[in-house]
Structures are given as structure tokens and as C-alpha cells.
Amino acid sequence: FAQTRIALVVKSLGNGFFDAAAKGAEEAAKEIGDIELIYTGPTTATAEAQIEVVNSLIAQQVDAIAISANDPDALVPVLQRAQQRGIKVISWDSGVAPEGRSIHLNPSDIGLIGETIIKLAADYLPEGGDVAILSAASTATNQNAWIEAAKAVIPEKFPNINLVATVYGDDDSVKSTEEARGLIAAYPDLKAIIAPTTVGVVAAAQVVTDQNLIGKVNVTGLALPSEFKQFIDNGASQAVALWNPIDLGYSAVYLAKALVDGQEAAPGATFSIGKVGEVTLDDTNSAAMAAPFQFDKSNIEEFSKIY
Amino acid sequence: MTDLILTLSGISKSFPGVRALHNVSLELYPGQVTALIGENGAGKSTLVKTLTGIYQPDEGEIRVKGEVVTLPTAISASDAGITAIHQETVLFDELSVAENIYLGHAPRNRLGMIDWKTMRNEAQKTLDAMAAGIDAGIPLKELGIAKKHLVAVARALSVDAQVVIMDEPTAALSQKEIEELYVLVELLKQDGKAILFISHKFDEIFRICDRFTVFRDGEMVGKGFIKDTPENEIVKLMVGRSVDHIFPQREAVIGGTVLEVKGLSHPTEFEDISFEVRKGEILGFYGLVGAGRSEVMQAVFGMTQIASGAIVLDGKAIAPKSPADAVEAGIVYVPEERGKQGVITGEPIYRNVSLPSLDKTSRGGFLRMAEEFALARTYTERLDLRASSLSQNVSTLSGGNQQKVVIAKWLATLPKVIILDEPTKGIDIGSKAAVHEFMGELVSQGLSVIMVSSELPEILGMSDRVVVMREGHIIETLENKNLQPETLVRLAAGIAKEKAA
Amino acid sequence: MTDTTATGRHLPDRLDNPVKSAVLSWESLLVLVALAIFIANSFASPYFLNEWSLSDMTFNFTEKALIALAMALVIITGEIDLSVASIIALASTMMGLALQVGADTPMLVAVGIGVGILCGAFNGFLITGLKLPSIVVTIGTMSLFRGVAYIVLGDQSFKGYPASFSWFGQGYVFWVISFELVLFLVCALIFYVVLHHTNFGRRVFAIGNNATAARFSGVRVDRIKFVLFCLTGLMSGLAAVLLTARLGSTRPSIAEGFELEAVTMVVLGGVSILGGSGTIIGVVLAALIMGLVTFGLGLLNVPGIVMSIFIGSLLIVVIALPILFRMWRQRKA
Amino acid sequence: MNRLLKTRELWLALGILAVIVLVTLRFPRFSQPGNLLTIFNDTSILMMLALGQMAVILTRSIDLSMASNLALTGMIVAMTNAAFPGVPIPLLIAGCVVVGAALGAFNGILVWKLDIPPIVVTLGTLTIFRGLVFVISGGAWVNAAQMSPDFIQLQRGAFLGLPILSWFAIVVALLVYLLMTRTAAGRAFYAIGVNPTAAVYTGINVGRTKFLAFVLAGAIAGLCGYLWISRYVIASVEVAGGYELTIVAACVIGGVSIAGGIGTVAGALLGALFLGVVNNALPVIGVSPFWQMAISGTAILVAVVLNGRSERTKGRIILKKAEAA
């Protein structure tokens, strides 16, 4: 029987965000039918470990690899090898350089995410003030792109927001906690911490809760509703945002399947992605999905049950 | 006679490839000192370890006051009233003297916690009773080697034991401390304790022991009363042949100066050391333990760095920065601490012997095993090494045989000057004679020998000239012609002439 | 077994049979383990017995194994080097810097290896010059070297290495035989000869067994240890060249966790962590075994962390087996 | 010895003070009592772990599996709490100590009965324990929402103005201190580290003593498993990843000799505190995050060099005048 074997490779296993994406991928596989989905990834979020995973997928002669990469460049050679062996490669969520893949699926528009994370803070700071960013690893592609976009947008759209520092918590809860503490200690007038990463935002919110700074320092950023709900509830955070990881995994599988079926990836090409609709590739063969979705007191309860 | 305290019968113990003890028996009597005599590797220390719960015998029976006991651990041995001063000092450098004495049976307070104050006081009392002059509160590492031995003795005494075993207790002690130890042994005797005394020194055996037991190759070959038995008979029992230990007669053909040391100084260990060794000469270095002789020799050997001074070999000034430099120049050193510095335990005999000569046995840096074995065989057989094969691990050799491996190693490098630091320390009388004979041979072949020794007969019997050291200084250099032992002792101990005379 | 010590003036070279001891050696145990895993893999996955699969497998271990070769010598002398992965990061970073100022491929390789040697020399100086324990020194330099890479690179990365450079990490010498594999085999052969058939190797063992006595025997202990740390640095630099070429880019977080894997290979290869014994053949076999295990389980899509349970258990079991066997024989005797 | 060791710890304390003063010069708020207490509280877990590691290192062993033990115990307790929120927290804590001690005992048994070198054993269990975290959790995280409020809040409460977490560290330090100085078992740790042969002659069972040290380290790691999880309110496979070497570094900085037999409770505590202060101070004074790693590496090296100096046996002195000087 001719099953299509699609591998969904994530940055690291065990991350709630990716587990949700895998759920969506599973759904898409079922919808399309005749697809064997391999959900895999390293347990530590490093490029080397991901390369080993890709190597074994090449050996298994899968039909397509859909990867959320730990490093945009380091994975290129091995993904090129995969393509040479006839495997279709797309990246999603965190991309790889164009040489290494046919399509990249952005969860959302980079500029839009950059603007959103600042806006989330600014919305609750009518008078403006100091804010700081607590990012993931300093090498994280998507985070870096968003932060760049955010910095670009501040002067014109949010002139009274003052970005005082950017620190890196490496998606490690201890490091993120220490960095958040450091920010609070170093900048007494800090009004908000923006953490565009699900580990960092939880750590920062916990620090704010522990130090009784609820109401003084607002934590915001990108967060999974299920993991973050209590901090909206207790007021450490007013609102956070995120796209729908389920849709992201779902769409990745549709795109991969389309490539396997022979559809060409070229600038301007349009791909149908089931119930989500369709996407059009830009001139770097990237596509972007919907704008990030905002969660606050009004809706977190509902979404925390989904992802 | 008096009742036996300890009886051993039919004790056997084997190690892989070695039968250390075979069906031996031993009796110890209260208030008496029994000497245990035997060649190196005869199994004396093995017996001690069997008695103190460190080794388990393969066969045999141990009775304490008639009752059969088993000694599975060191604790059970001390519970059975057996305590020992082992051949190697087995103490703890980083811990305090008091704790060294009481570790394992420290006094406790009501809560079961260690009572440091009582411990220290008791330890101090024991030390003072021995006139050791040691503060129980200081860390052990601040003591010299001889004082450490006294702490080991104090530890043995702190256990209320019926049987006290001393395995070569005087090997590392100075004459003064040896005398103090004899007094202690006397006190223990009066207390009614049974004492097992192991030594290679016949003078002290005859001086303090009442009975003797002789081991040869792991078997008990004889026993009796010291006062009824002449020395040469015991020696005969011990080696299975008669040996008269006479120092080899040499025709001293002494040539020109080979090694000259001028004004060697070290910040803390020695000062202004000058001497010379001539071709074909044995230069004796005498002094009490701790006089700094080993340090000086290690400086000449490049092991210790000097502050000032010059070393001239064959007319050329050399400045060895490491032993490798010294060996290259032709100076070799047989160290005093055999196990730590002499042999590489864990490696076979042939590798130990060939290590410094690898450049000779190899070609272009690549090993040639046949040459190595040949080299090792030549020198070990000349020294009559007792081993099963050249691939035997040196750790399984007895102390004396290990010493032979070290000497073989150096002879194979064809040195100009060989320094022997206590070459016969802990070596049985048979091997001792062999070592002495060999030294004679070395000088007759034109080598120069420096011999550091704390044994007067050896110094007087072997040396052409004698250097006496005290507290890091050279006191005198004497021609060995009609030299009186008293002169050397007086110089080494720093006793003024008038008093001694 | 009778009274061997007292007999004979003639000393034979050896008593045991060299063939018999070779058969009962650690290496033969490892060969068996490797074979067993190889066979198990062929049954477990239809994709395993394929020349390209087997070739790809070697990429999983060659760089770590290169380091393990040098690490074996360091561990045989009774020391350890935990900074190797950080040396890779620093060497890779410096290659990236060199690339920015226009270095060509030979220059890049020279920079990578040169930085490796310098880092090794720094370790060697602290350990032999200042007489500090290697495990703590290299825990320190582990942070320091990678830290410097972070200072240089920050959140940036270097990329755009020339194709001629990429060949080192991605090229094939002929058919499916990659350059990395060939280089590893050549290095393994060199290390085998050096450790087992030269004076230098003999001295390395002597130091591991008793460094003091070795020094008293005229072995230049500090010099040899220093050379070994430089050698480990060199091999790490070489691994940095391969890894950088394979990844086509440099980040400060490159090669994280390699140090413990290299040590695991060495120990699994039968090198005594206490020093004084071990063989290169064992290390090579251990590298192969680790490659087989991770690749075989990877084909079954077993997560890496579960593989590490296998590796960890393998390490303990393989080391415990001979001990248990000896105990069992002793009990019977 | 006392004199020497006291100065070593004194120097370390001075070093910590110097860092605090330097940072305070730039950021006066840094040395406010509140902040210093926070640093102490933040370092509590590392301090406890360092004490456990010290016991092991004293016996010439090393435990590289402590961080994995912590992660495994932490995951077990987090999952238990998530599944049975009703189980009282003290019971959970006791469970952690038992589980941690059992994992430590596994290391200890291999070291004791099979005589496998500790570094090899714990290199193996380092990966095994962490792998088991993945196996039991299926890789899923346990997050704050799944934990019961008591579970999270216990260590955040205060007693006499000090957070409960700090009290845990104080009590553990006291117990370890008593164990090390006042009991035969504790002295045995030192004895077998200083001279294992002599320890056998003294009647100490070397294997069993090492076993006990591993059990102690394991029990502490287990306790810290709970404290860590409830502190950072997330249990995942990567909890405390790579922390094993930080624990060793704390001991080394604190003057615990890697060769065994030397080390004090105060030293280990100060070593941990030093790392804590440095890690806390760097972000505060706004040092670029990219400099942090190099700085803590340098700090370790400096500490090692200084300790190496004072540890060097000055040997015995023969010359009278040198002795007098």
C-alpha cells in the first residue's frame, strides 16, 4: 500500500506548544487519509540533535519532512541532503534558510508579531514607560526576527514606550527566572516584561507573583493559554497572545502532502490548506498564517481547555 | 609456663599466583615479646593482616584465650583485643592527631555524638605517657614521619588490647625514638600484654624479644627462646642456608672526581651542601632520620628545585630541572619510598625495568618488546629476583623484591653515579648481602655510588668516606679508616664531644 | 599455582597464553555487543541495511569519536578534559571570524586547529604548570571557552563557508565513504600506533599507573600531560572543522554536551577512569556501538532521551558484567 | 588545619563581600537586606545540593547524577501532586526524600558491591535518570495550573521573616554539619577520603561509607526535586539540565578537594553562595548576557587557583632558621 509518510519534526519534544501542533497535524493526516505521520524531535533543543533526527528520517526514506528548526543555518546541509534523496522539506514555525526547504510556513507575519508584542504592553500603559524583553535563546531565529520588528515599530507607533533591555532566558525556567529577577532589580521603574516565548513568560509571571509586584509590573508576550491561565487570573498579566498551534501543525501537513503530490513551490503559488483556507507564497517561498490571537480575562478560560 | 593468649593453627592464605601462608601456627604468651622473623615475602605482614581482620584466611583457626574467633573486620579484631602497628603508616594526614588515635572508637556524649573534648584530653594523656612531645590538637600532616609512627603506636595503645602486634615499628624511627619505643614495649610486657614483634634488625630482636618464630616461604619453620638460640642458627632457619653477613672486601681503585656538588641550598630544607664523589667510590651519607639527606639527593636528581649552588658532573656543570635531565646526564636515584616512588605498581616487571631505557630498547621511538624482555631479564636475573615471570605485576612482589626491580631499572641505564637511599630498608638479611655485594661490583666497574643509610653497620661496612648530616647541614666528611660508630652517632645527634667522651 | 615466587633463576617472559587473554579481553566483549546490536538493528528496521543508511550513521559519532581518541590518552594518564565541547565552540567561532576577514579554506582549517591547540595549551598550563586537578580546571575552562564564543558572537551566527570547506563535513572520498569517516579511521590508526607501539604511549601508561614513580623513573610527566592536553585541543579543533563544515554555520551553542558523550565512549571502550589501562581498539568499538545504538533506535523514531537510557545502561552493564563474572567465578571456586 | 581552613573560608567570604560591594557601588539597591535575603533564598537549593555533593566528594567519589535525580524526583512529585492534589505536602516531601535516597542508593550499591568507579556509575545514571523523566511523563510538562496551590505556596511562606525555602537550607546545613562533625559516619567520610587504606585498617567499611554518602546526596537531591519544581513551577525533562557540573563547581569554589578528605560545610555553603551572588549580580549590573558565562568560568578558575595555593602541602621544614621565620 502506498502510504505517504510525513515527519513532523519539532524543536524539542515535551513542549506543550508542539504537542498541540502535533494534534493538528494528526487531524490533517486523518482528513487527507492514507498518511502515516511521524511526530519526532530531539529532547534538547539543539541543532546537532535535530540533525541526528533528520538523518534517521532520511534513512527511513520518508516522503516529506516538516520541521520547526532550532537553527536556521545549521540544518541546511542535512535538509539539502534530504532533498537530494527525493524528500520534500518544508519548515514551519521556526524556519530554515531557503536553500534548505521548499516552503516556510510562518505562524503569522513577522512584522505583525513584533507589533503585537509591543502593543500588548502599550495597551495597558496609557502614560507609557519602561519595558524590557525576556527572550528565548539568543540564537532563536523567530524570536530575534520579532524583536527586530518590535524595535522598528516602537519609534513611530509607540513613542512613549521605552525599551530598556533585551535579555535571554534560553527557554530554561531557571535562567529565565534569574533574568526576570535581574530586570526587576536593575530597572526599578520597569512597567512591563515582554516575553515572546512560552517558557519565559511563565517564569516572568511567577517572579512578578512571588515578589508581590502584581499591578506594578505587567507580564505579557506569547503564551499557551493552558499553561498561562492562572497568571491572567491572578492579575500578573493583563493579556498575552499566540497563534493557534493546532492550525499550524494542521497546515504544515497539508503543505507537505501537496508537495509530495507534485505541486510546485514557487513565488506566487497558492496552496490549499483544508479547513484553514489557503496560503500564497511570497518571493522567498514563505507563507504566513493568521494574526496572533489575543487572550485576556474574557476568553482565557475557554481557550485553556483547547491548547 | 603462662597461659597462651593467642593461638593460630593451620592458617593458609593464597593470593592469585602466590601462596603467602601455608599451614602456619603461632603462639603468643602474656608478658612476653615474640619475634616473627623471615625473609622478605615470607608472609609476615600477611599474617598480621589476617590477625587484624584485613585479610580472611583461607583455612585455619584463630583462638583468643582458648576460644575460636573469626575476624571478619578490623573492628572485630580490636573487639577481640588485638591491635597492630602496621608496616606502612596507616594514618590520616588531614585529621588531627587526637582523631587519628581515636577514629573508630571515639568517646561519645549522652546523645551519641562524638565528644571532641574528651577525645582530645584522652589522646593527650596517652601521648604524654609515651613522652612523645606531640600536641594532640594539631593536624597529623604537620608531624614528621617518625612522630607519625609514634601516633600509630599511641593509636594501638588507645585500644585496650591483650595482643599488640608491631610490624617493623623501628624502620622509620631515629635511634632516640627507638629507645623510647623499647621502653614502651617493656611497659606493655609488665602490663601482661602479648607482643608480636616483626623486624629485620637482629640487634633489637636479641635485645627485646623473649621468643621467636621463623617463617620461610609462607611456612613456619622453627620457633624457640631467643636466649637459647644463637643468631646464625636463626638466620639459617630463615634463609634455609647459612649466611655470614660479611661486607664484601673490595680493592678500592678510586679514580678522579666524577660528581661535585658545591654550595647547594634550599629555602627550607638544606643549606650550603658541598661534597664530591670519585670514580669507584662509595660515599656514605649518615644522619638521623629527617636530617635532610633524601632531600639533598632528590635535589641532585632534579626532583627538588634548589635556590642556589652548582652540580658538576665529569667537569661539566649540569642543572637538572627534572629527574629526566639527571638520568640523561648519568645520575640515577633509588628512592626510599619504594611503593610510592620506586616501582610503578600496576605494571609488570619488565615495563618497570625498561621504562627509563626505552630510548635504548626502541627504534625510532617504536617499541621493541624482545629487546625489552632481554634487558629486563639480564638485570633482574643478576639481582636474583624472585618472581614467576617478567610479566608479573610488581604490586604482587614483596618489598625486597620490589627494591630489586628498582635497582635493576637503574643499572640498565648504565649510569655514572647511582644514589641509593636506604637501599636495604626493610630488606631481609639474604637479599641485603646480595645488594651489598652488588654495590661492590658496581664500584669495581667504575661507577660512583652514593649510599644514604641510617644503619651504622652498613655505613661502616660499605663506605669509603662518610658524610654526616644534621638538620639540613653537612657536619663533617670523614675517611672511613678506623672510624668509630660512636663518632658518627655523636656527630649525627649533635652531642657535644666532651659529654660523649 | 604452587609456590611460584620461590622457583627458578630463569624468568620466563610471561606465563599466560596471549591468545587466550586476547579472546577473554574487553575488546572481544565489545565486538560481541556491537555484532548483537548490528543484528538486532537489521531485524528491527528494514531501512538499516542500506549503504547510505550505514554511511549516514557514521556522521552521528565521528566528531565525538575523534575527540574520544585523544581523551582516551588523557584519561589513561589519570586526568580528564571536560572542556572539549567548549573548545569546539570557540574554535568554530574563530573560524567564523577568520571567514569574515576573508580567510580561504586552508586558512580556516589552520585557524580551527590552531585555536584548539591554544585552548588545550591553556588547560595544560593550568594543570601541569600550576598543578591543579584537571577535572576542576576543565569545568572552569568549559565555561570560559564557550563564554568567549558568546562574547564574540552574541546572538549572531557566521555562515557562508565556501564549498571547498564544506567538503570536510559533507564530502565523500569515494562512494558512500565520507571524508569524516576516513579521517577518523586514519586518526584511530595513528593513535593506536602511538599508544601501543611507541615509547610515548608506554610512558602515558606509566604516568597513569603511578605518576610519582614515573617521574622518579625519568619520565617527563608534566611535559607529556601538557602535550596530551594540547593534543586533545587539537582533536577538538579538528572536530570543530568537521562540525562547522557539516553544519555550514557557527553558533556559540554548537556541540553542547559533547564532552560527556566523549567520556562515555572512552569509558565504554574499557579505558579505566582511574588511569593506567585501556586500548584504542576498545574506544573505536565503543564509538561504533554508540553510533549503532543511536542510529538503530533513531530508525524506530525512539526519542534521543530514551536512547540515552540505553547508552547509560549499556555503560553500567558492560562495565559490571566482567566484575559480576569474576565474582561468580570466585564464589564457585 | 583549623587555622588554614578558617582562612580559606574567610577569603571566600571576603570575595563574596567584595562582589557585593562592587555591585552596590553601581546599584545601591543591590545590598539592601531584602535583596540579599532574596539572593540567599535563590541560592538555597544550590547550597543544599552542594552539601550533598560534598559528602560524596569527601569520599573520593563524585555524583554526576544529582541533577538528573532532582529532575526525576521532581517529575514524580509533580505528577503525583497533579494526579492526587489531596495528598498532604509533608507526605510528598517525605516521599521525595525517600525516592531521591533510593536513586542515590542505586548509585551507591553499584559503587559498593561492584566497585565500579563512581564517575562511571553516575555518568550512566545521569542519562538513565533523565531518560526516565521522559519515560514516566511521556515528555509532557507539568505546569503551574496542574499543581495544587499548597504545593506551590509552601516554600514561599515566611517564618521569622525568612522564606521557608531558606529555612530548608538552614536546617539541612545544620543536620549535615552535625553529621559531618559529630558522628562516626560523618568522620568516616573524611577518613576514607584522606586515606582509604588506613580507613580499612581502622575498621571502616569503605564501600558502605561511600554508599551512605551517595544515599545522603540522593536524599538531598530528592528534597531539592520538590523544592525546585515548586519554585520554578514547571516540571519537564530539562529541569536542572547541566546543573550537575554547577554543583561540583560550587564545591570546588568552596574549597572541597576533588581528591577527597578535605572540605567543610561552611566552605560548600559559601561556594554555592558565591556562584549565587555572581549569577544574581551580573544581570543586575547590566553586564551583557553574553559575558556571563565567561565571567563565571573565570570565577571558577580563580577560585581553583587560589584553593590550589592554600591546599599545597608546605611540607616539612628541616632548616631551623626557615622554621623560625
Ligand SMILES: Nc1ncnc2c1ncn2[C@@H]1O[C@H](COP(=O)(O)OP(=O)(O)OP(=O)(O)O)[C@@H](O)[C@H]1O
Ligand atoms: N594483596 C596481595 N596480592 C597478591 N600477593 C600478595 C598480596 N599481599 C602480599 N602478597 C604476597 O604474599 C607474600 C607475602 O608477603 P608479605 O607482605 O606478607 O611479606 P613480608 O614477610 O611481610 O615481607 P617484608 O619483610 O618484605 O615486609 C609475598 O610474596 C607477596 O608478594
Ligand SMILES: Nc1ncnc2c1ncn2[C@@H]1O[C@H](COP(=O)(O)OP(=O)(O)OP(=O)(O)O)[C@@H](O)[C@H]1O
Ligand atoms: N611529615 C612527613 N610526612 C610524610 N613524609 C615525610 C615526612 N617527613 C619526612 N618524610 C619522608 O621521609 C623521608 C626522609 O626525609 P629527609 O630527606 O628529610 O630525611 P633523611 O635524612 O633522608 O632521612 P631518612 O633516614 O629517612 O632517609 C623523605 O623521603 C620524606 O618524603
Ligand SMILES: [Mg+2]
Ligand atoms: Mg612485611
Ligand SMILES: [Mg+2]
Ligand atoms: Mg630519607
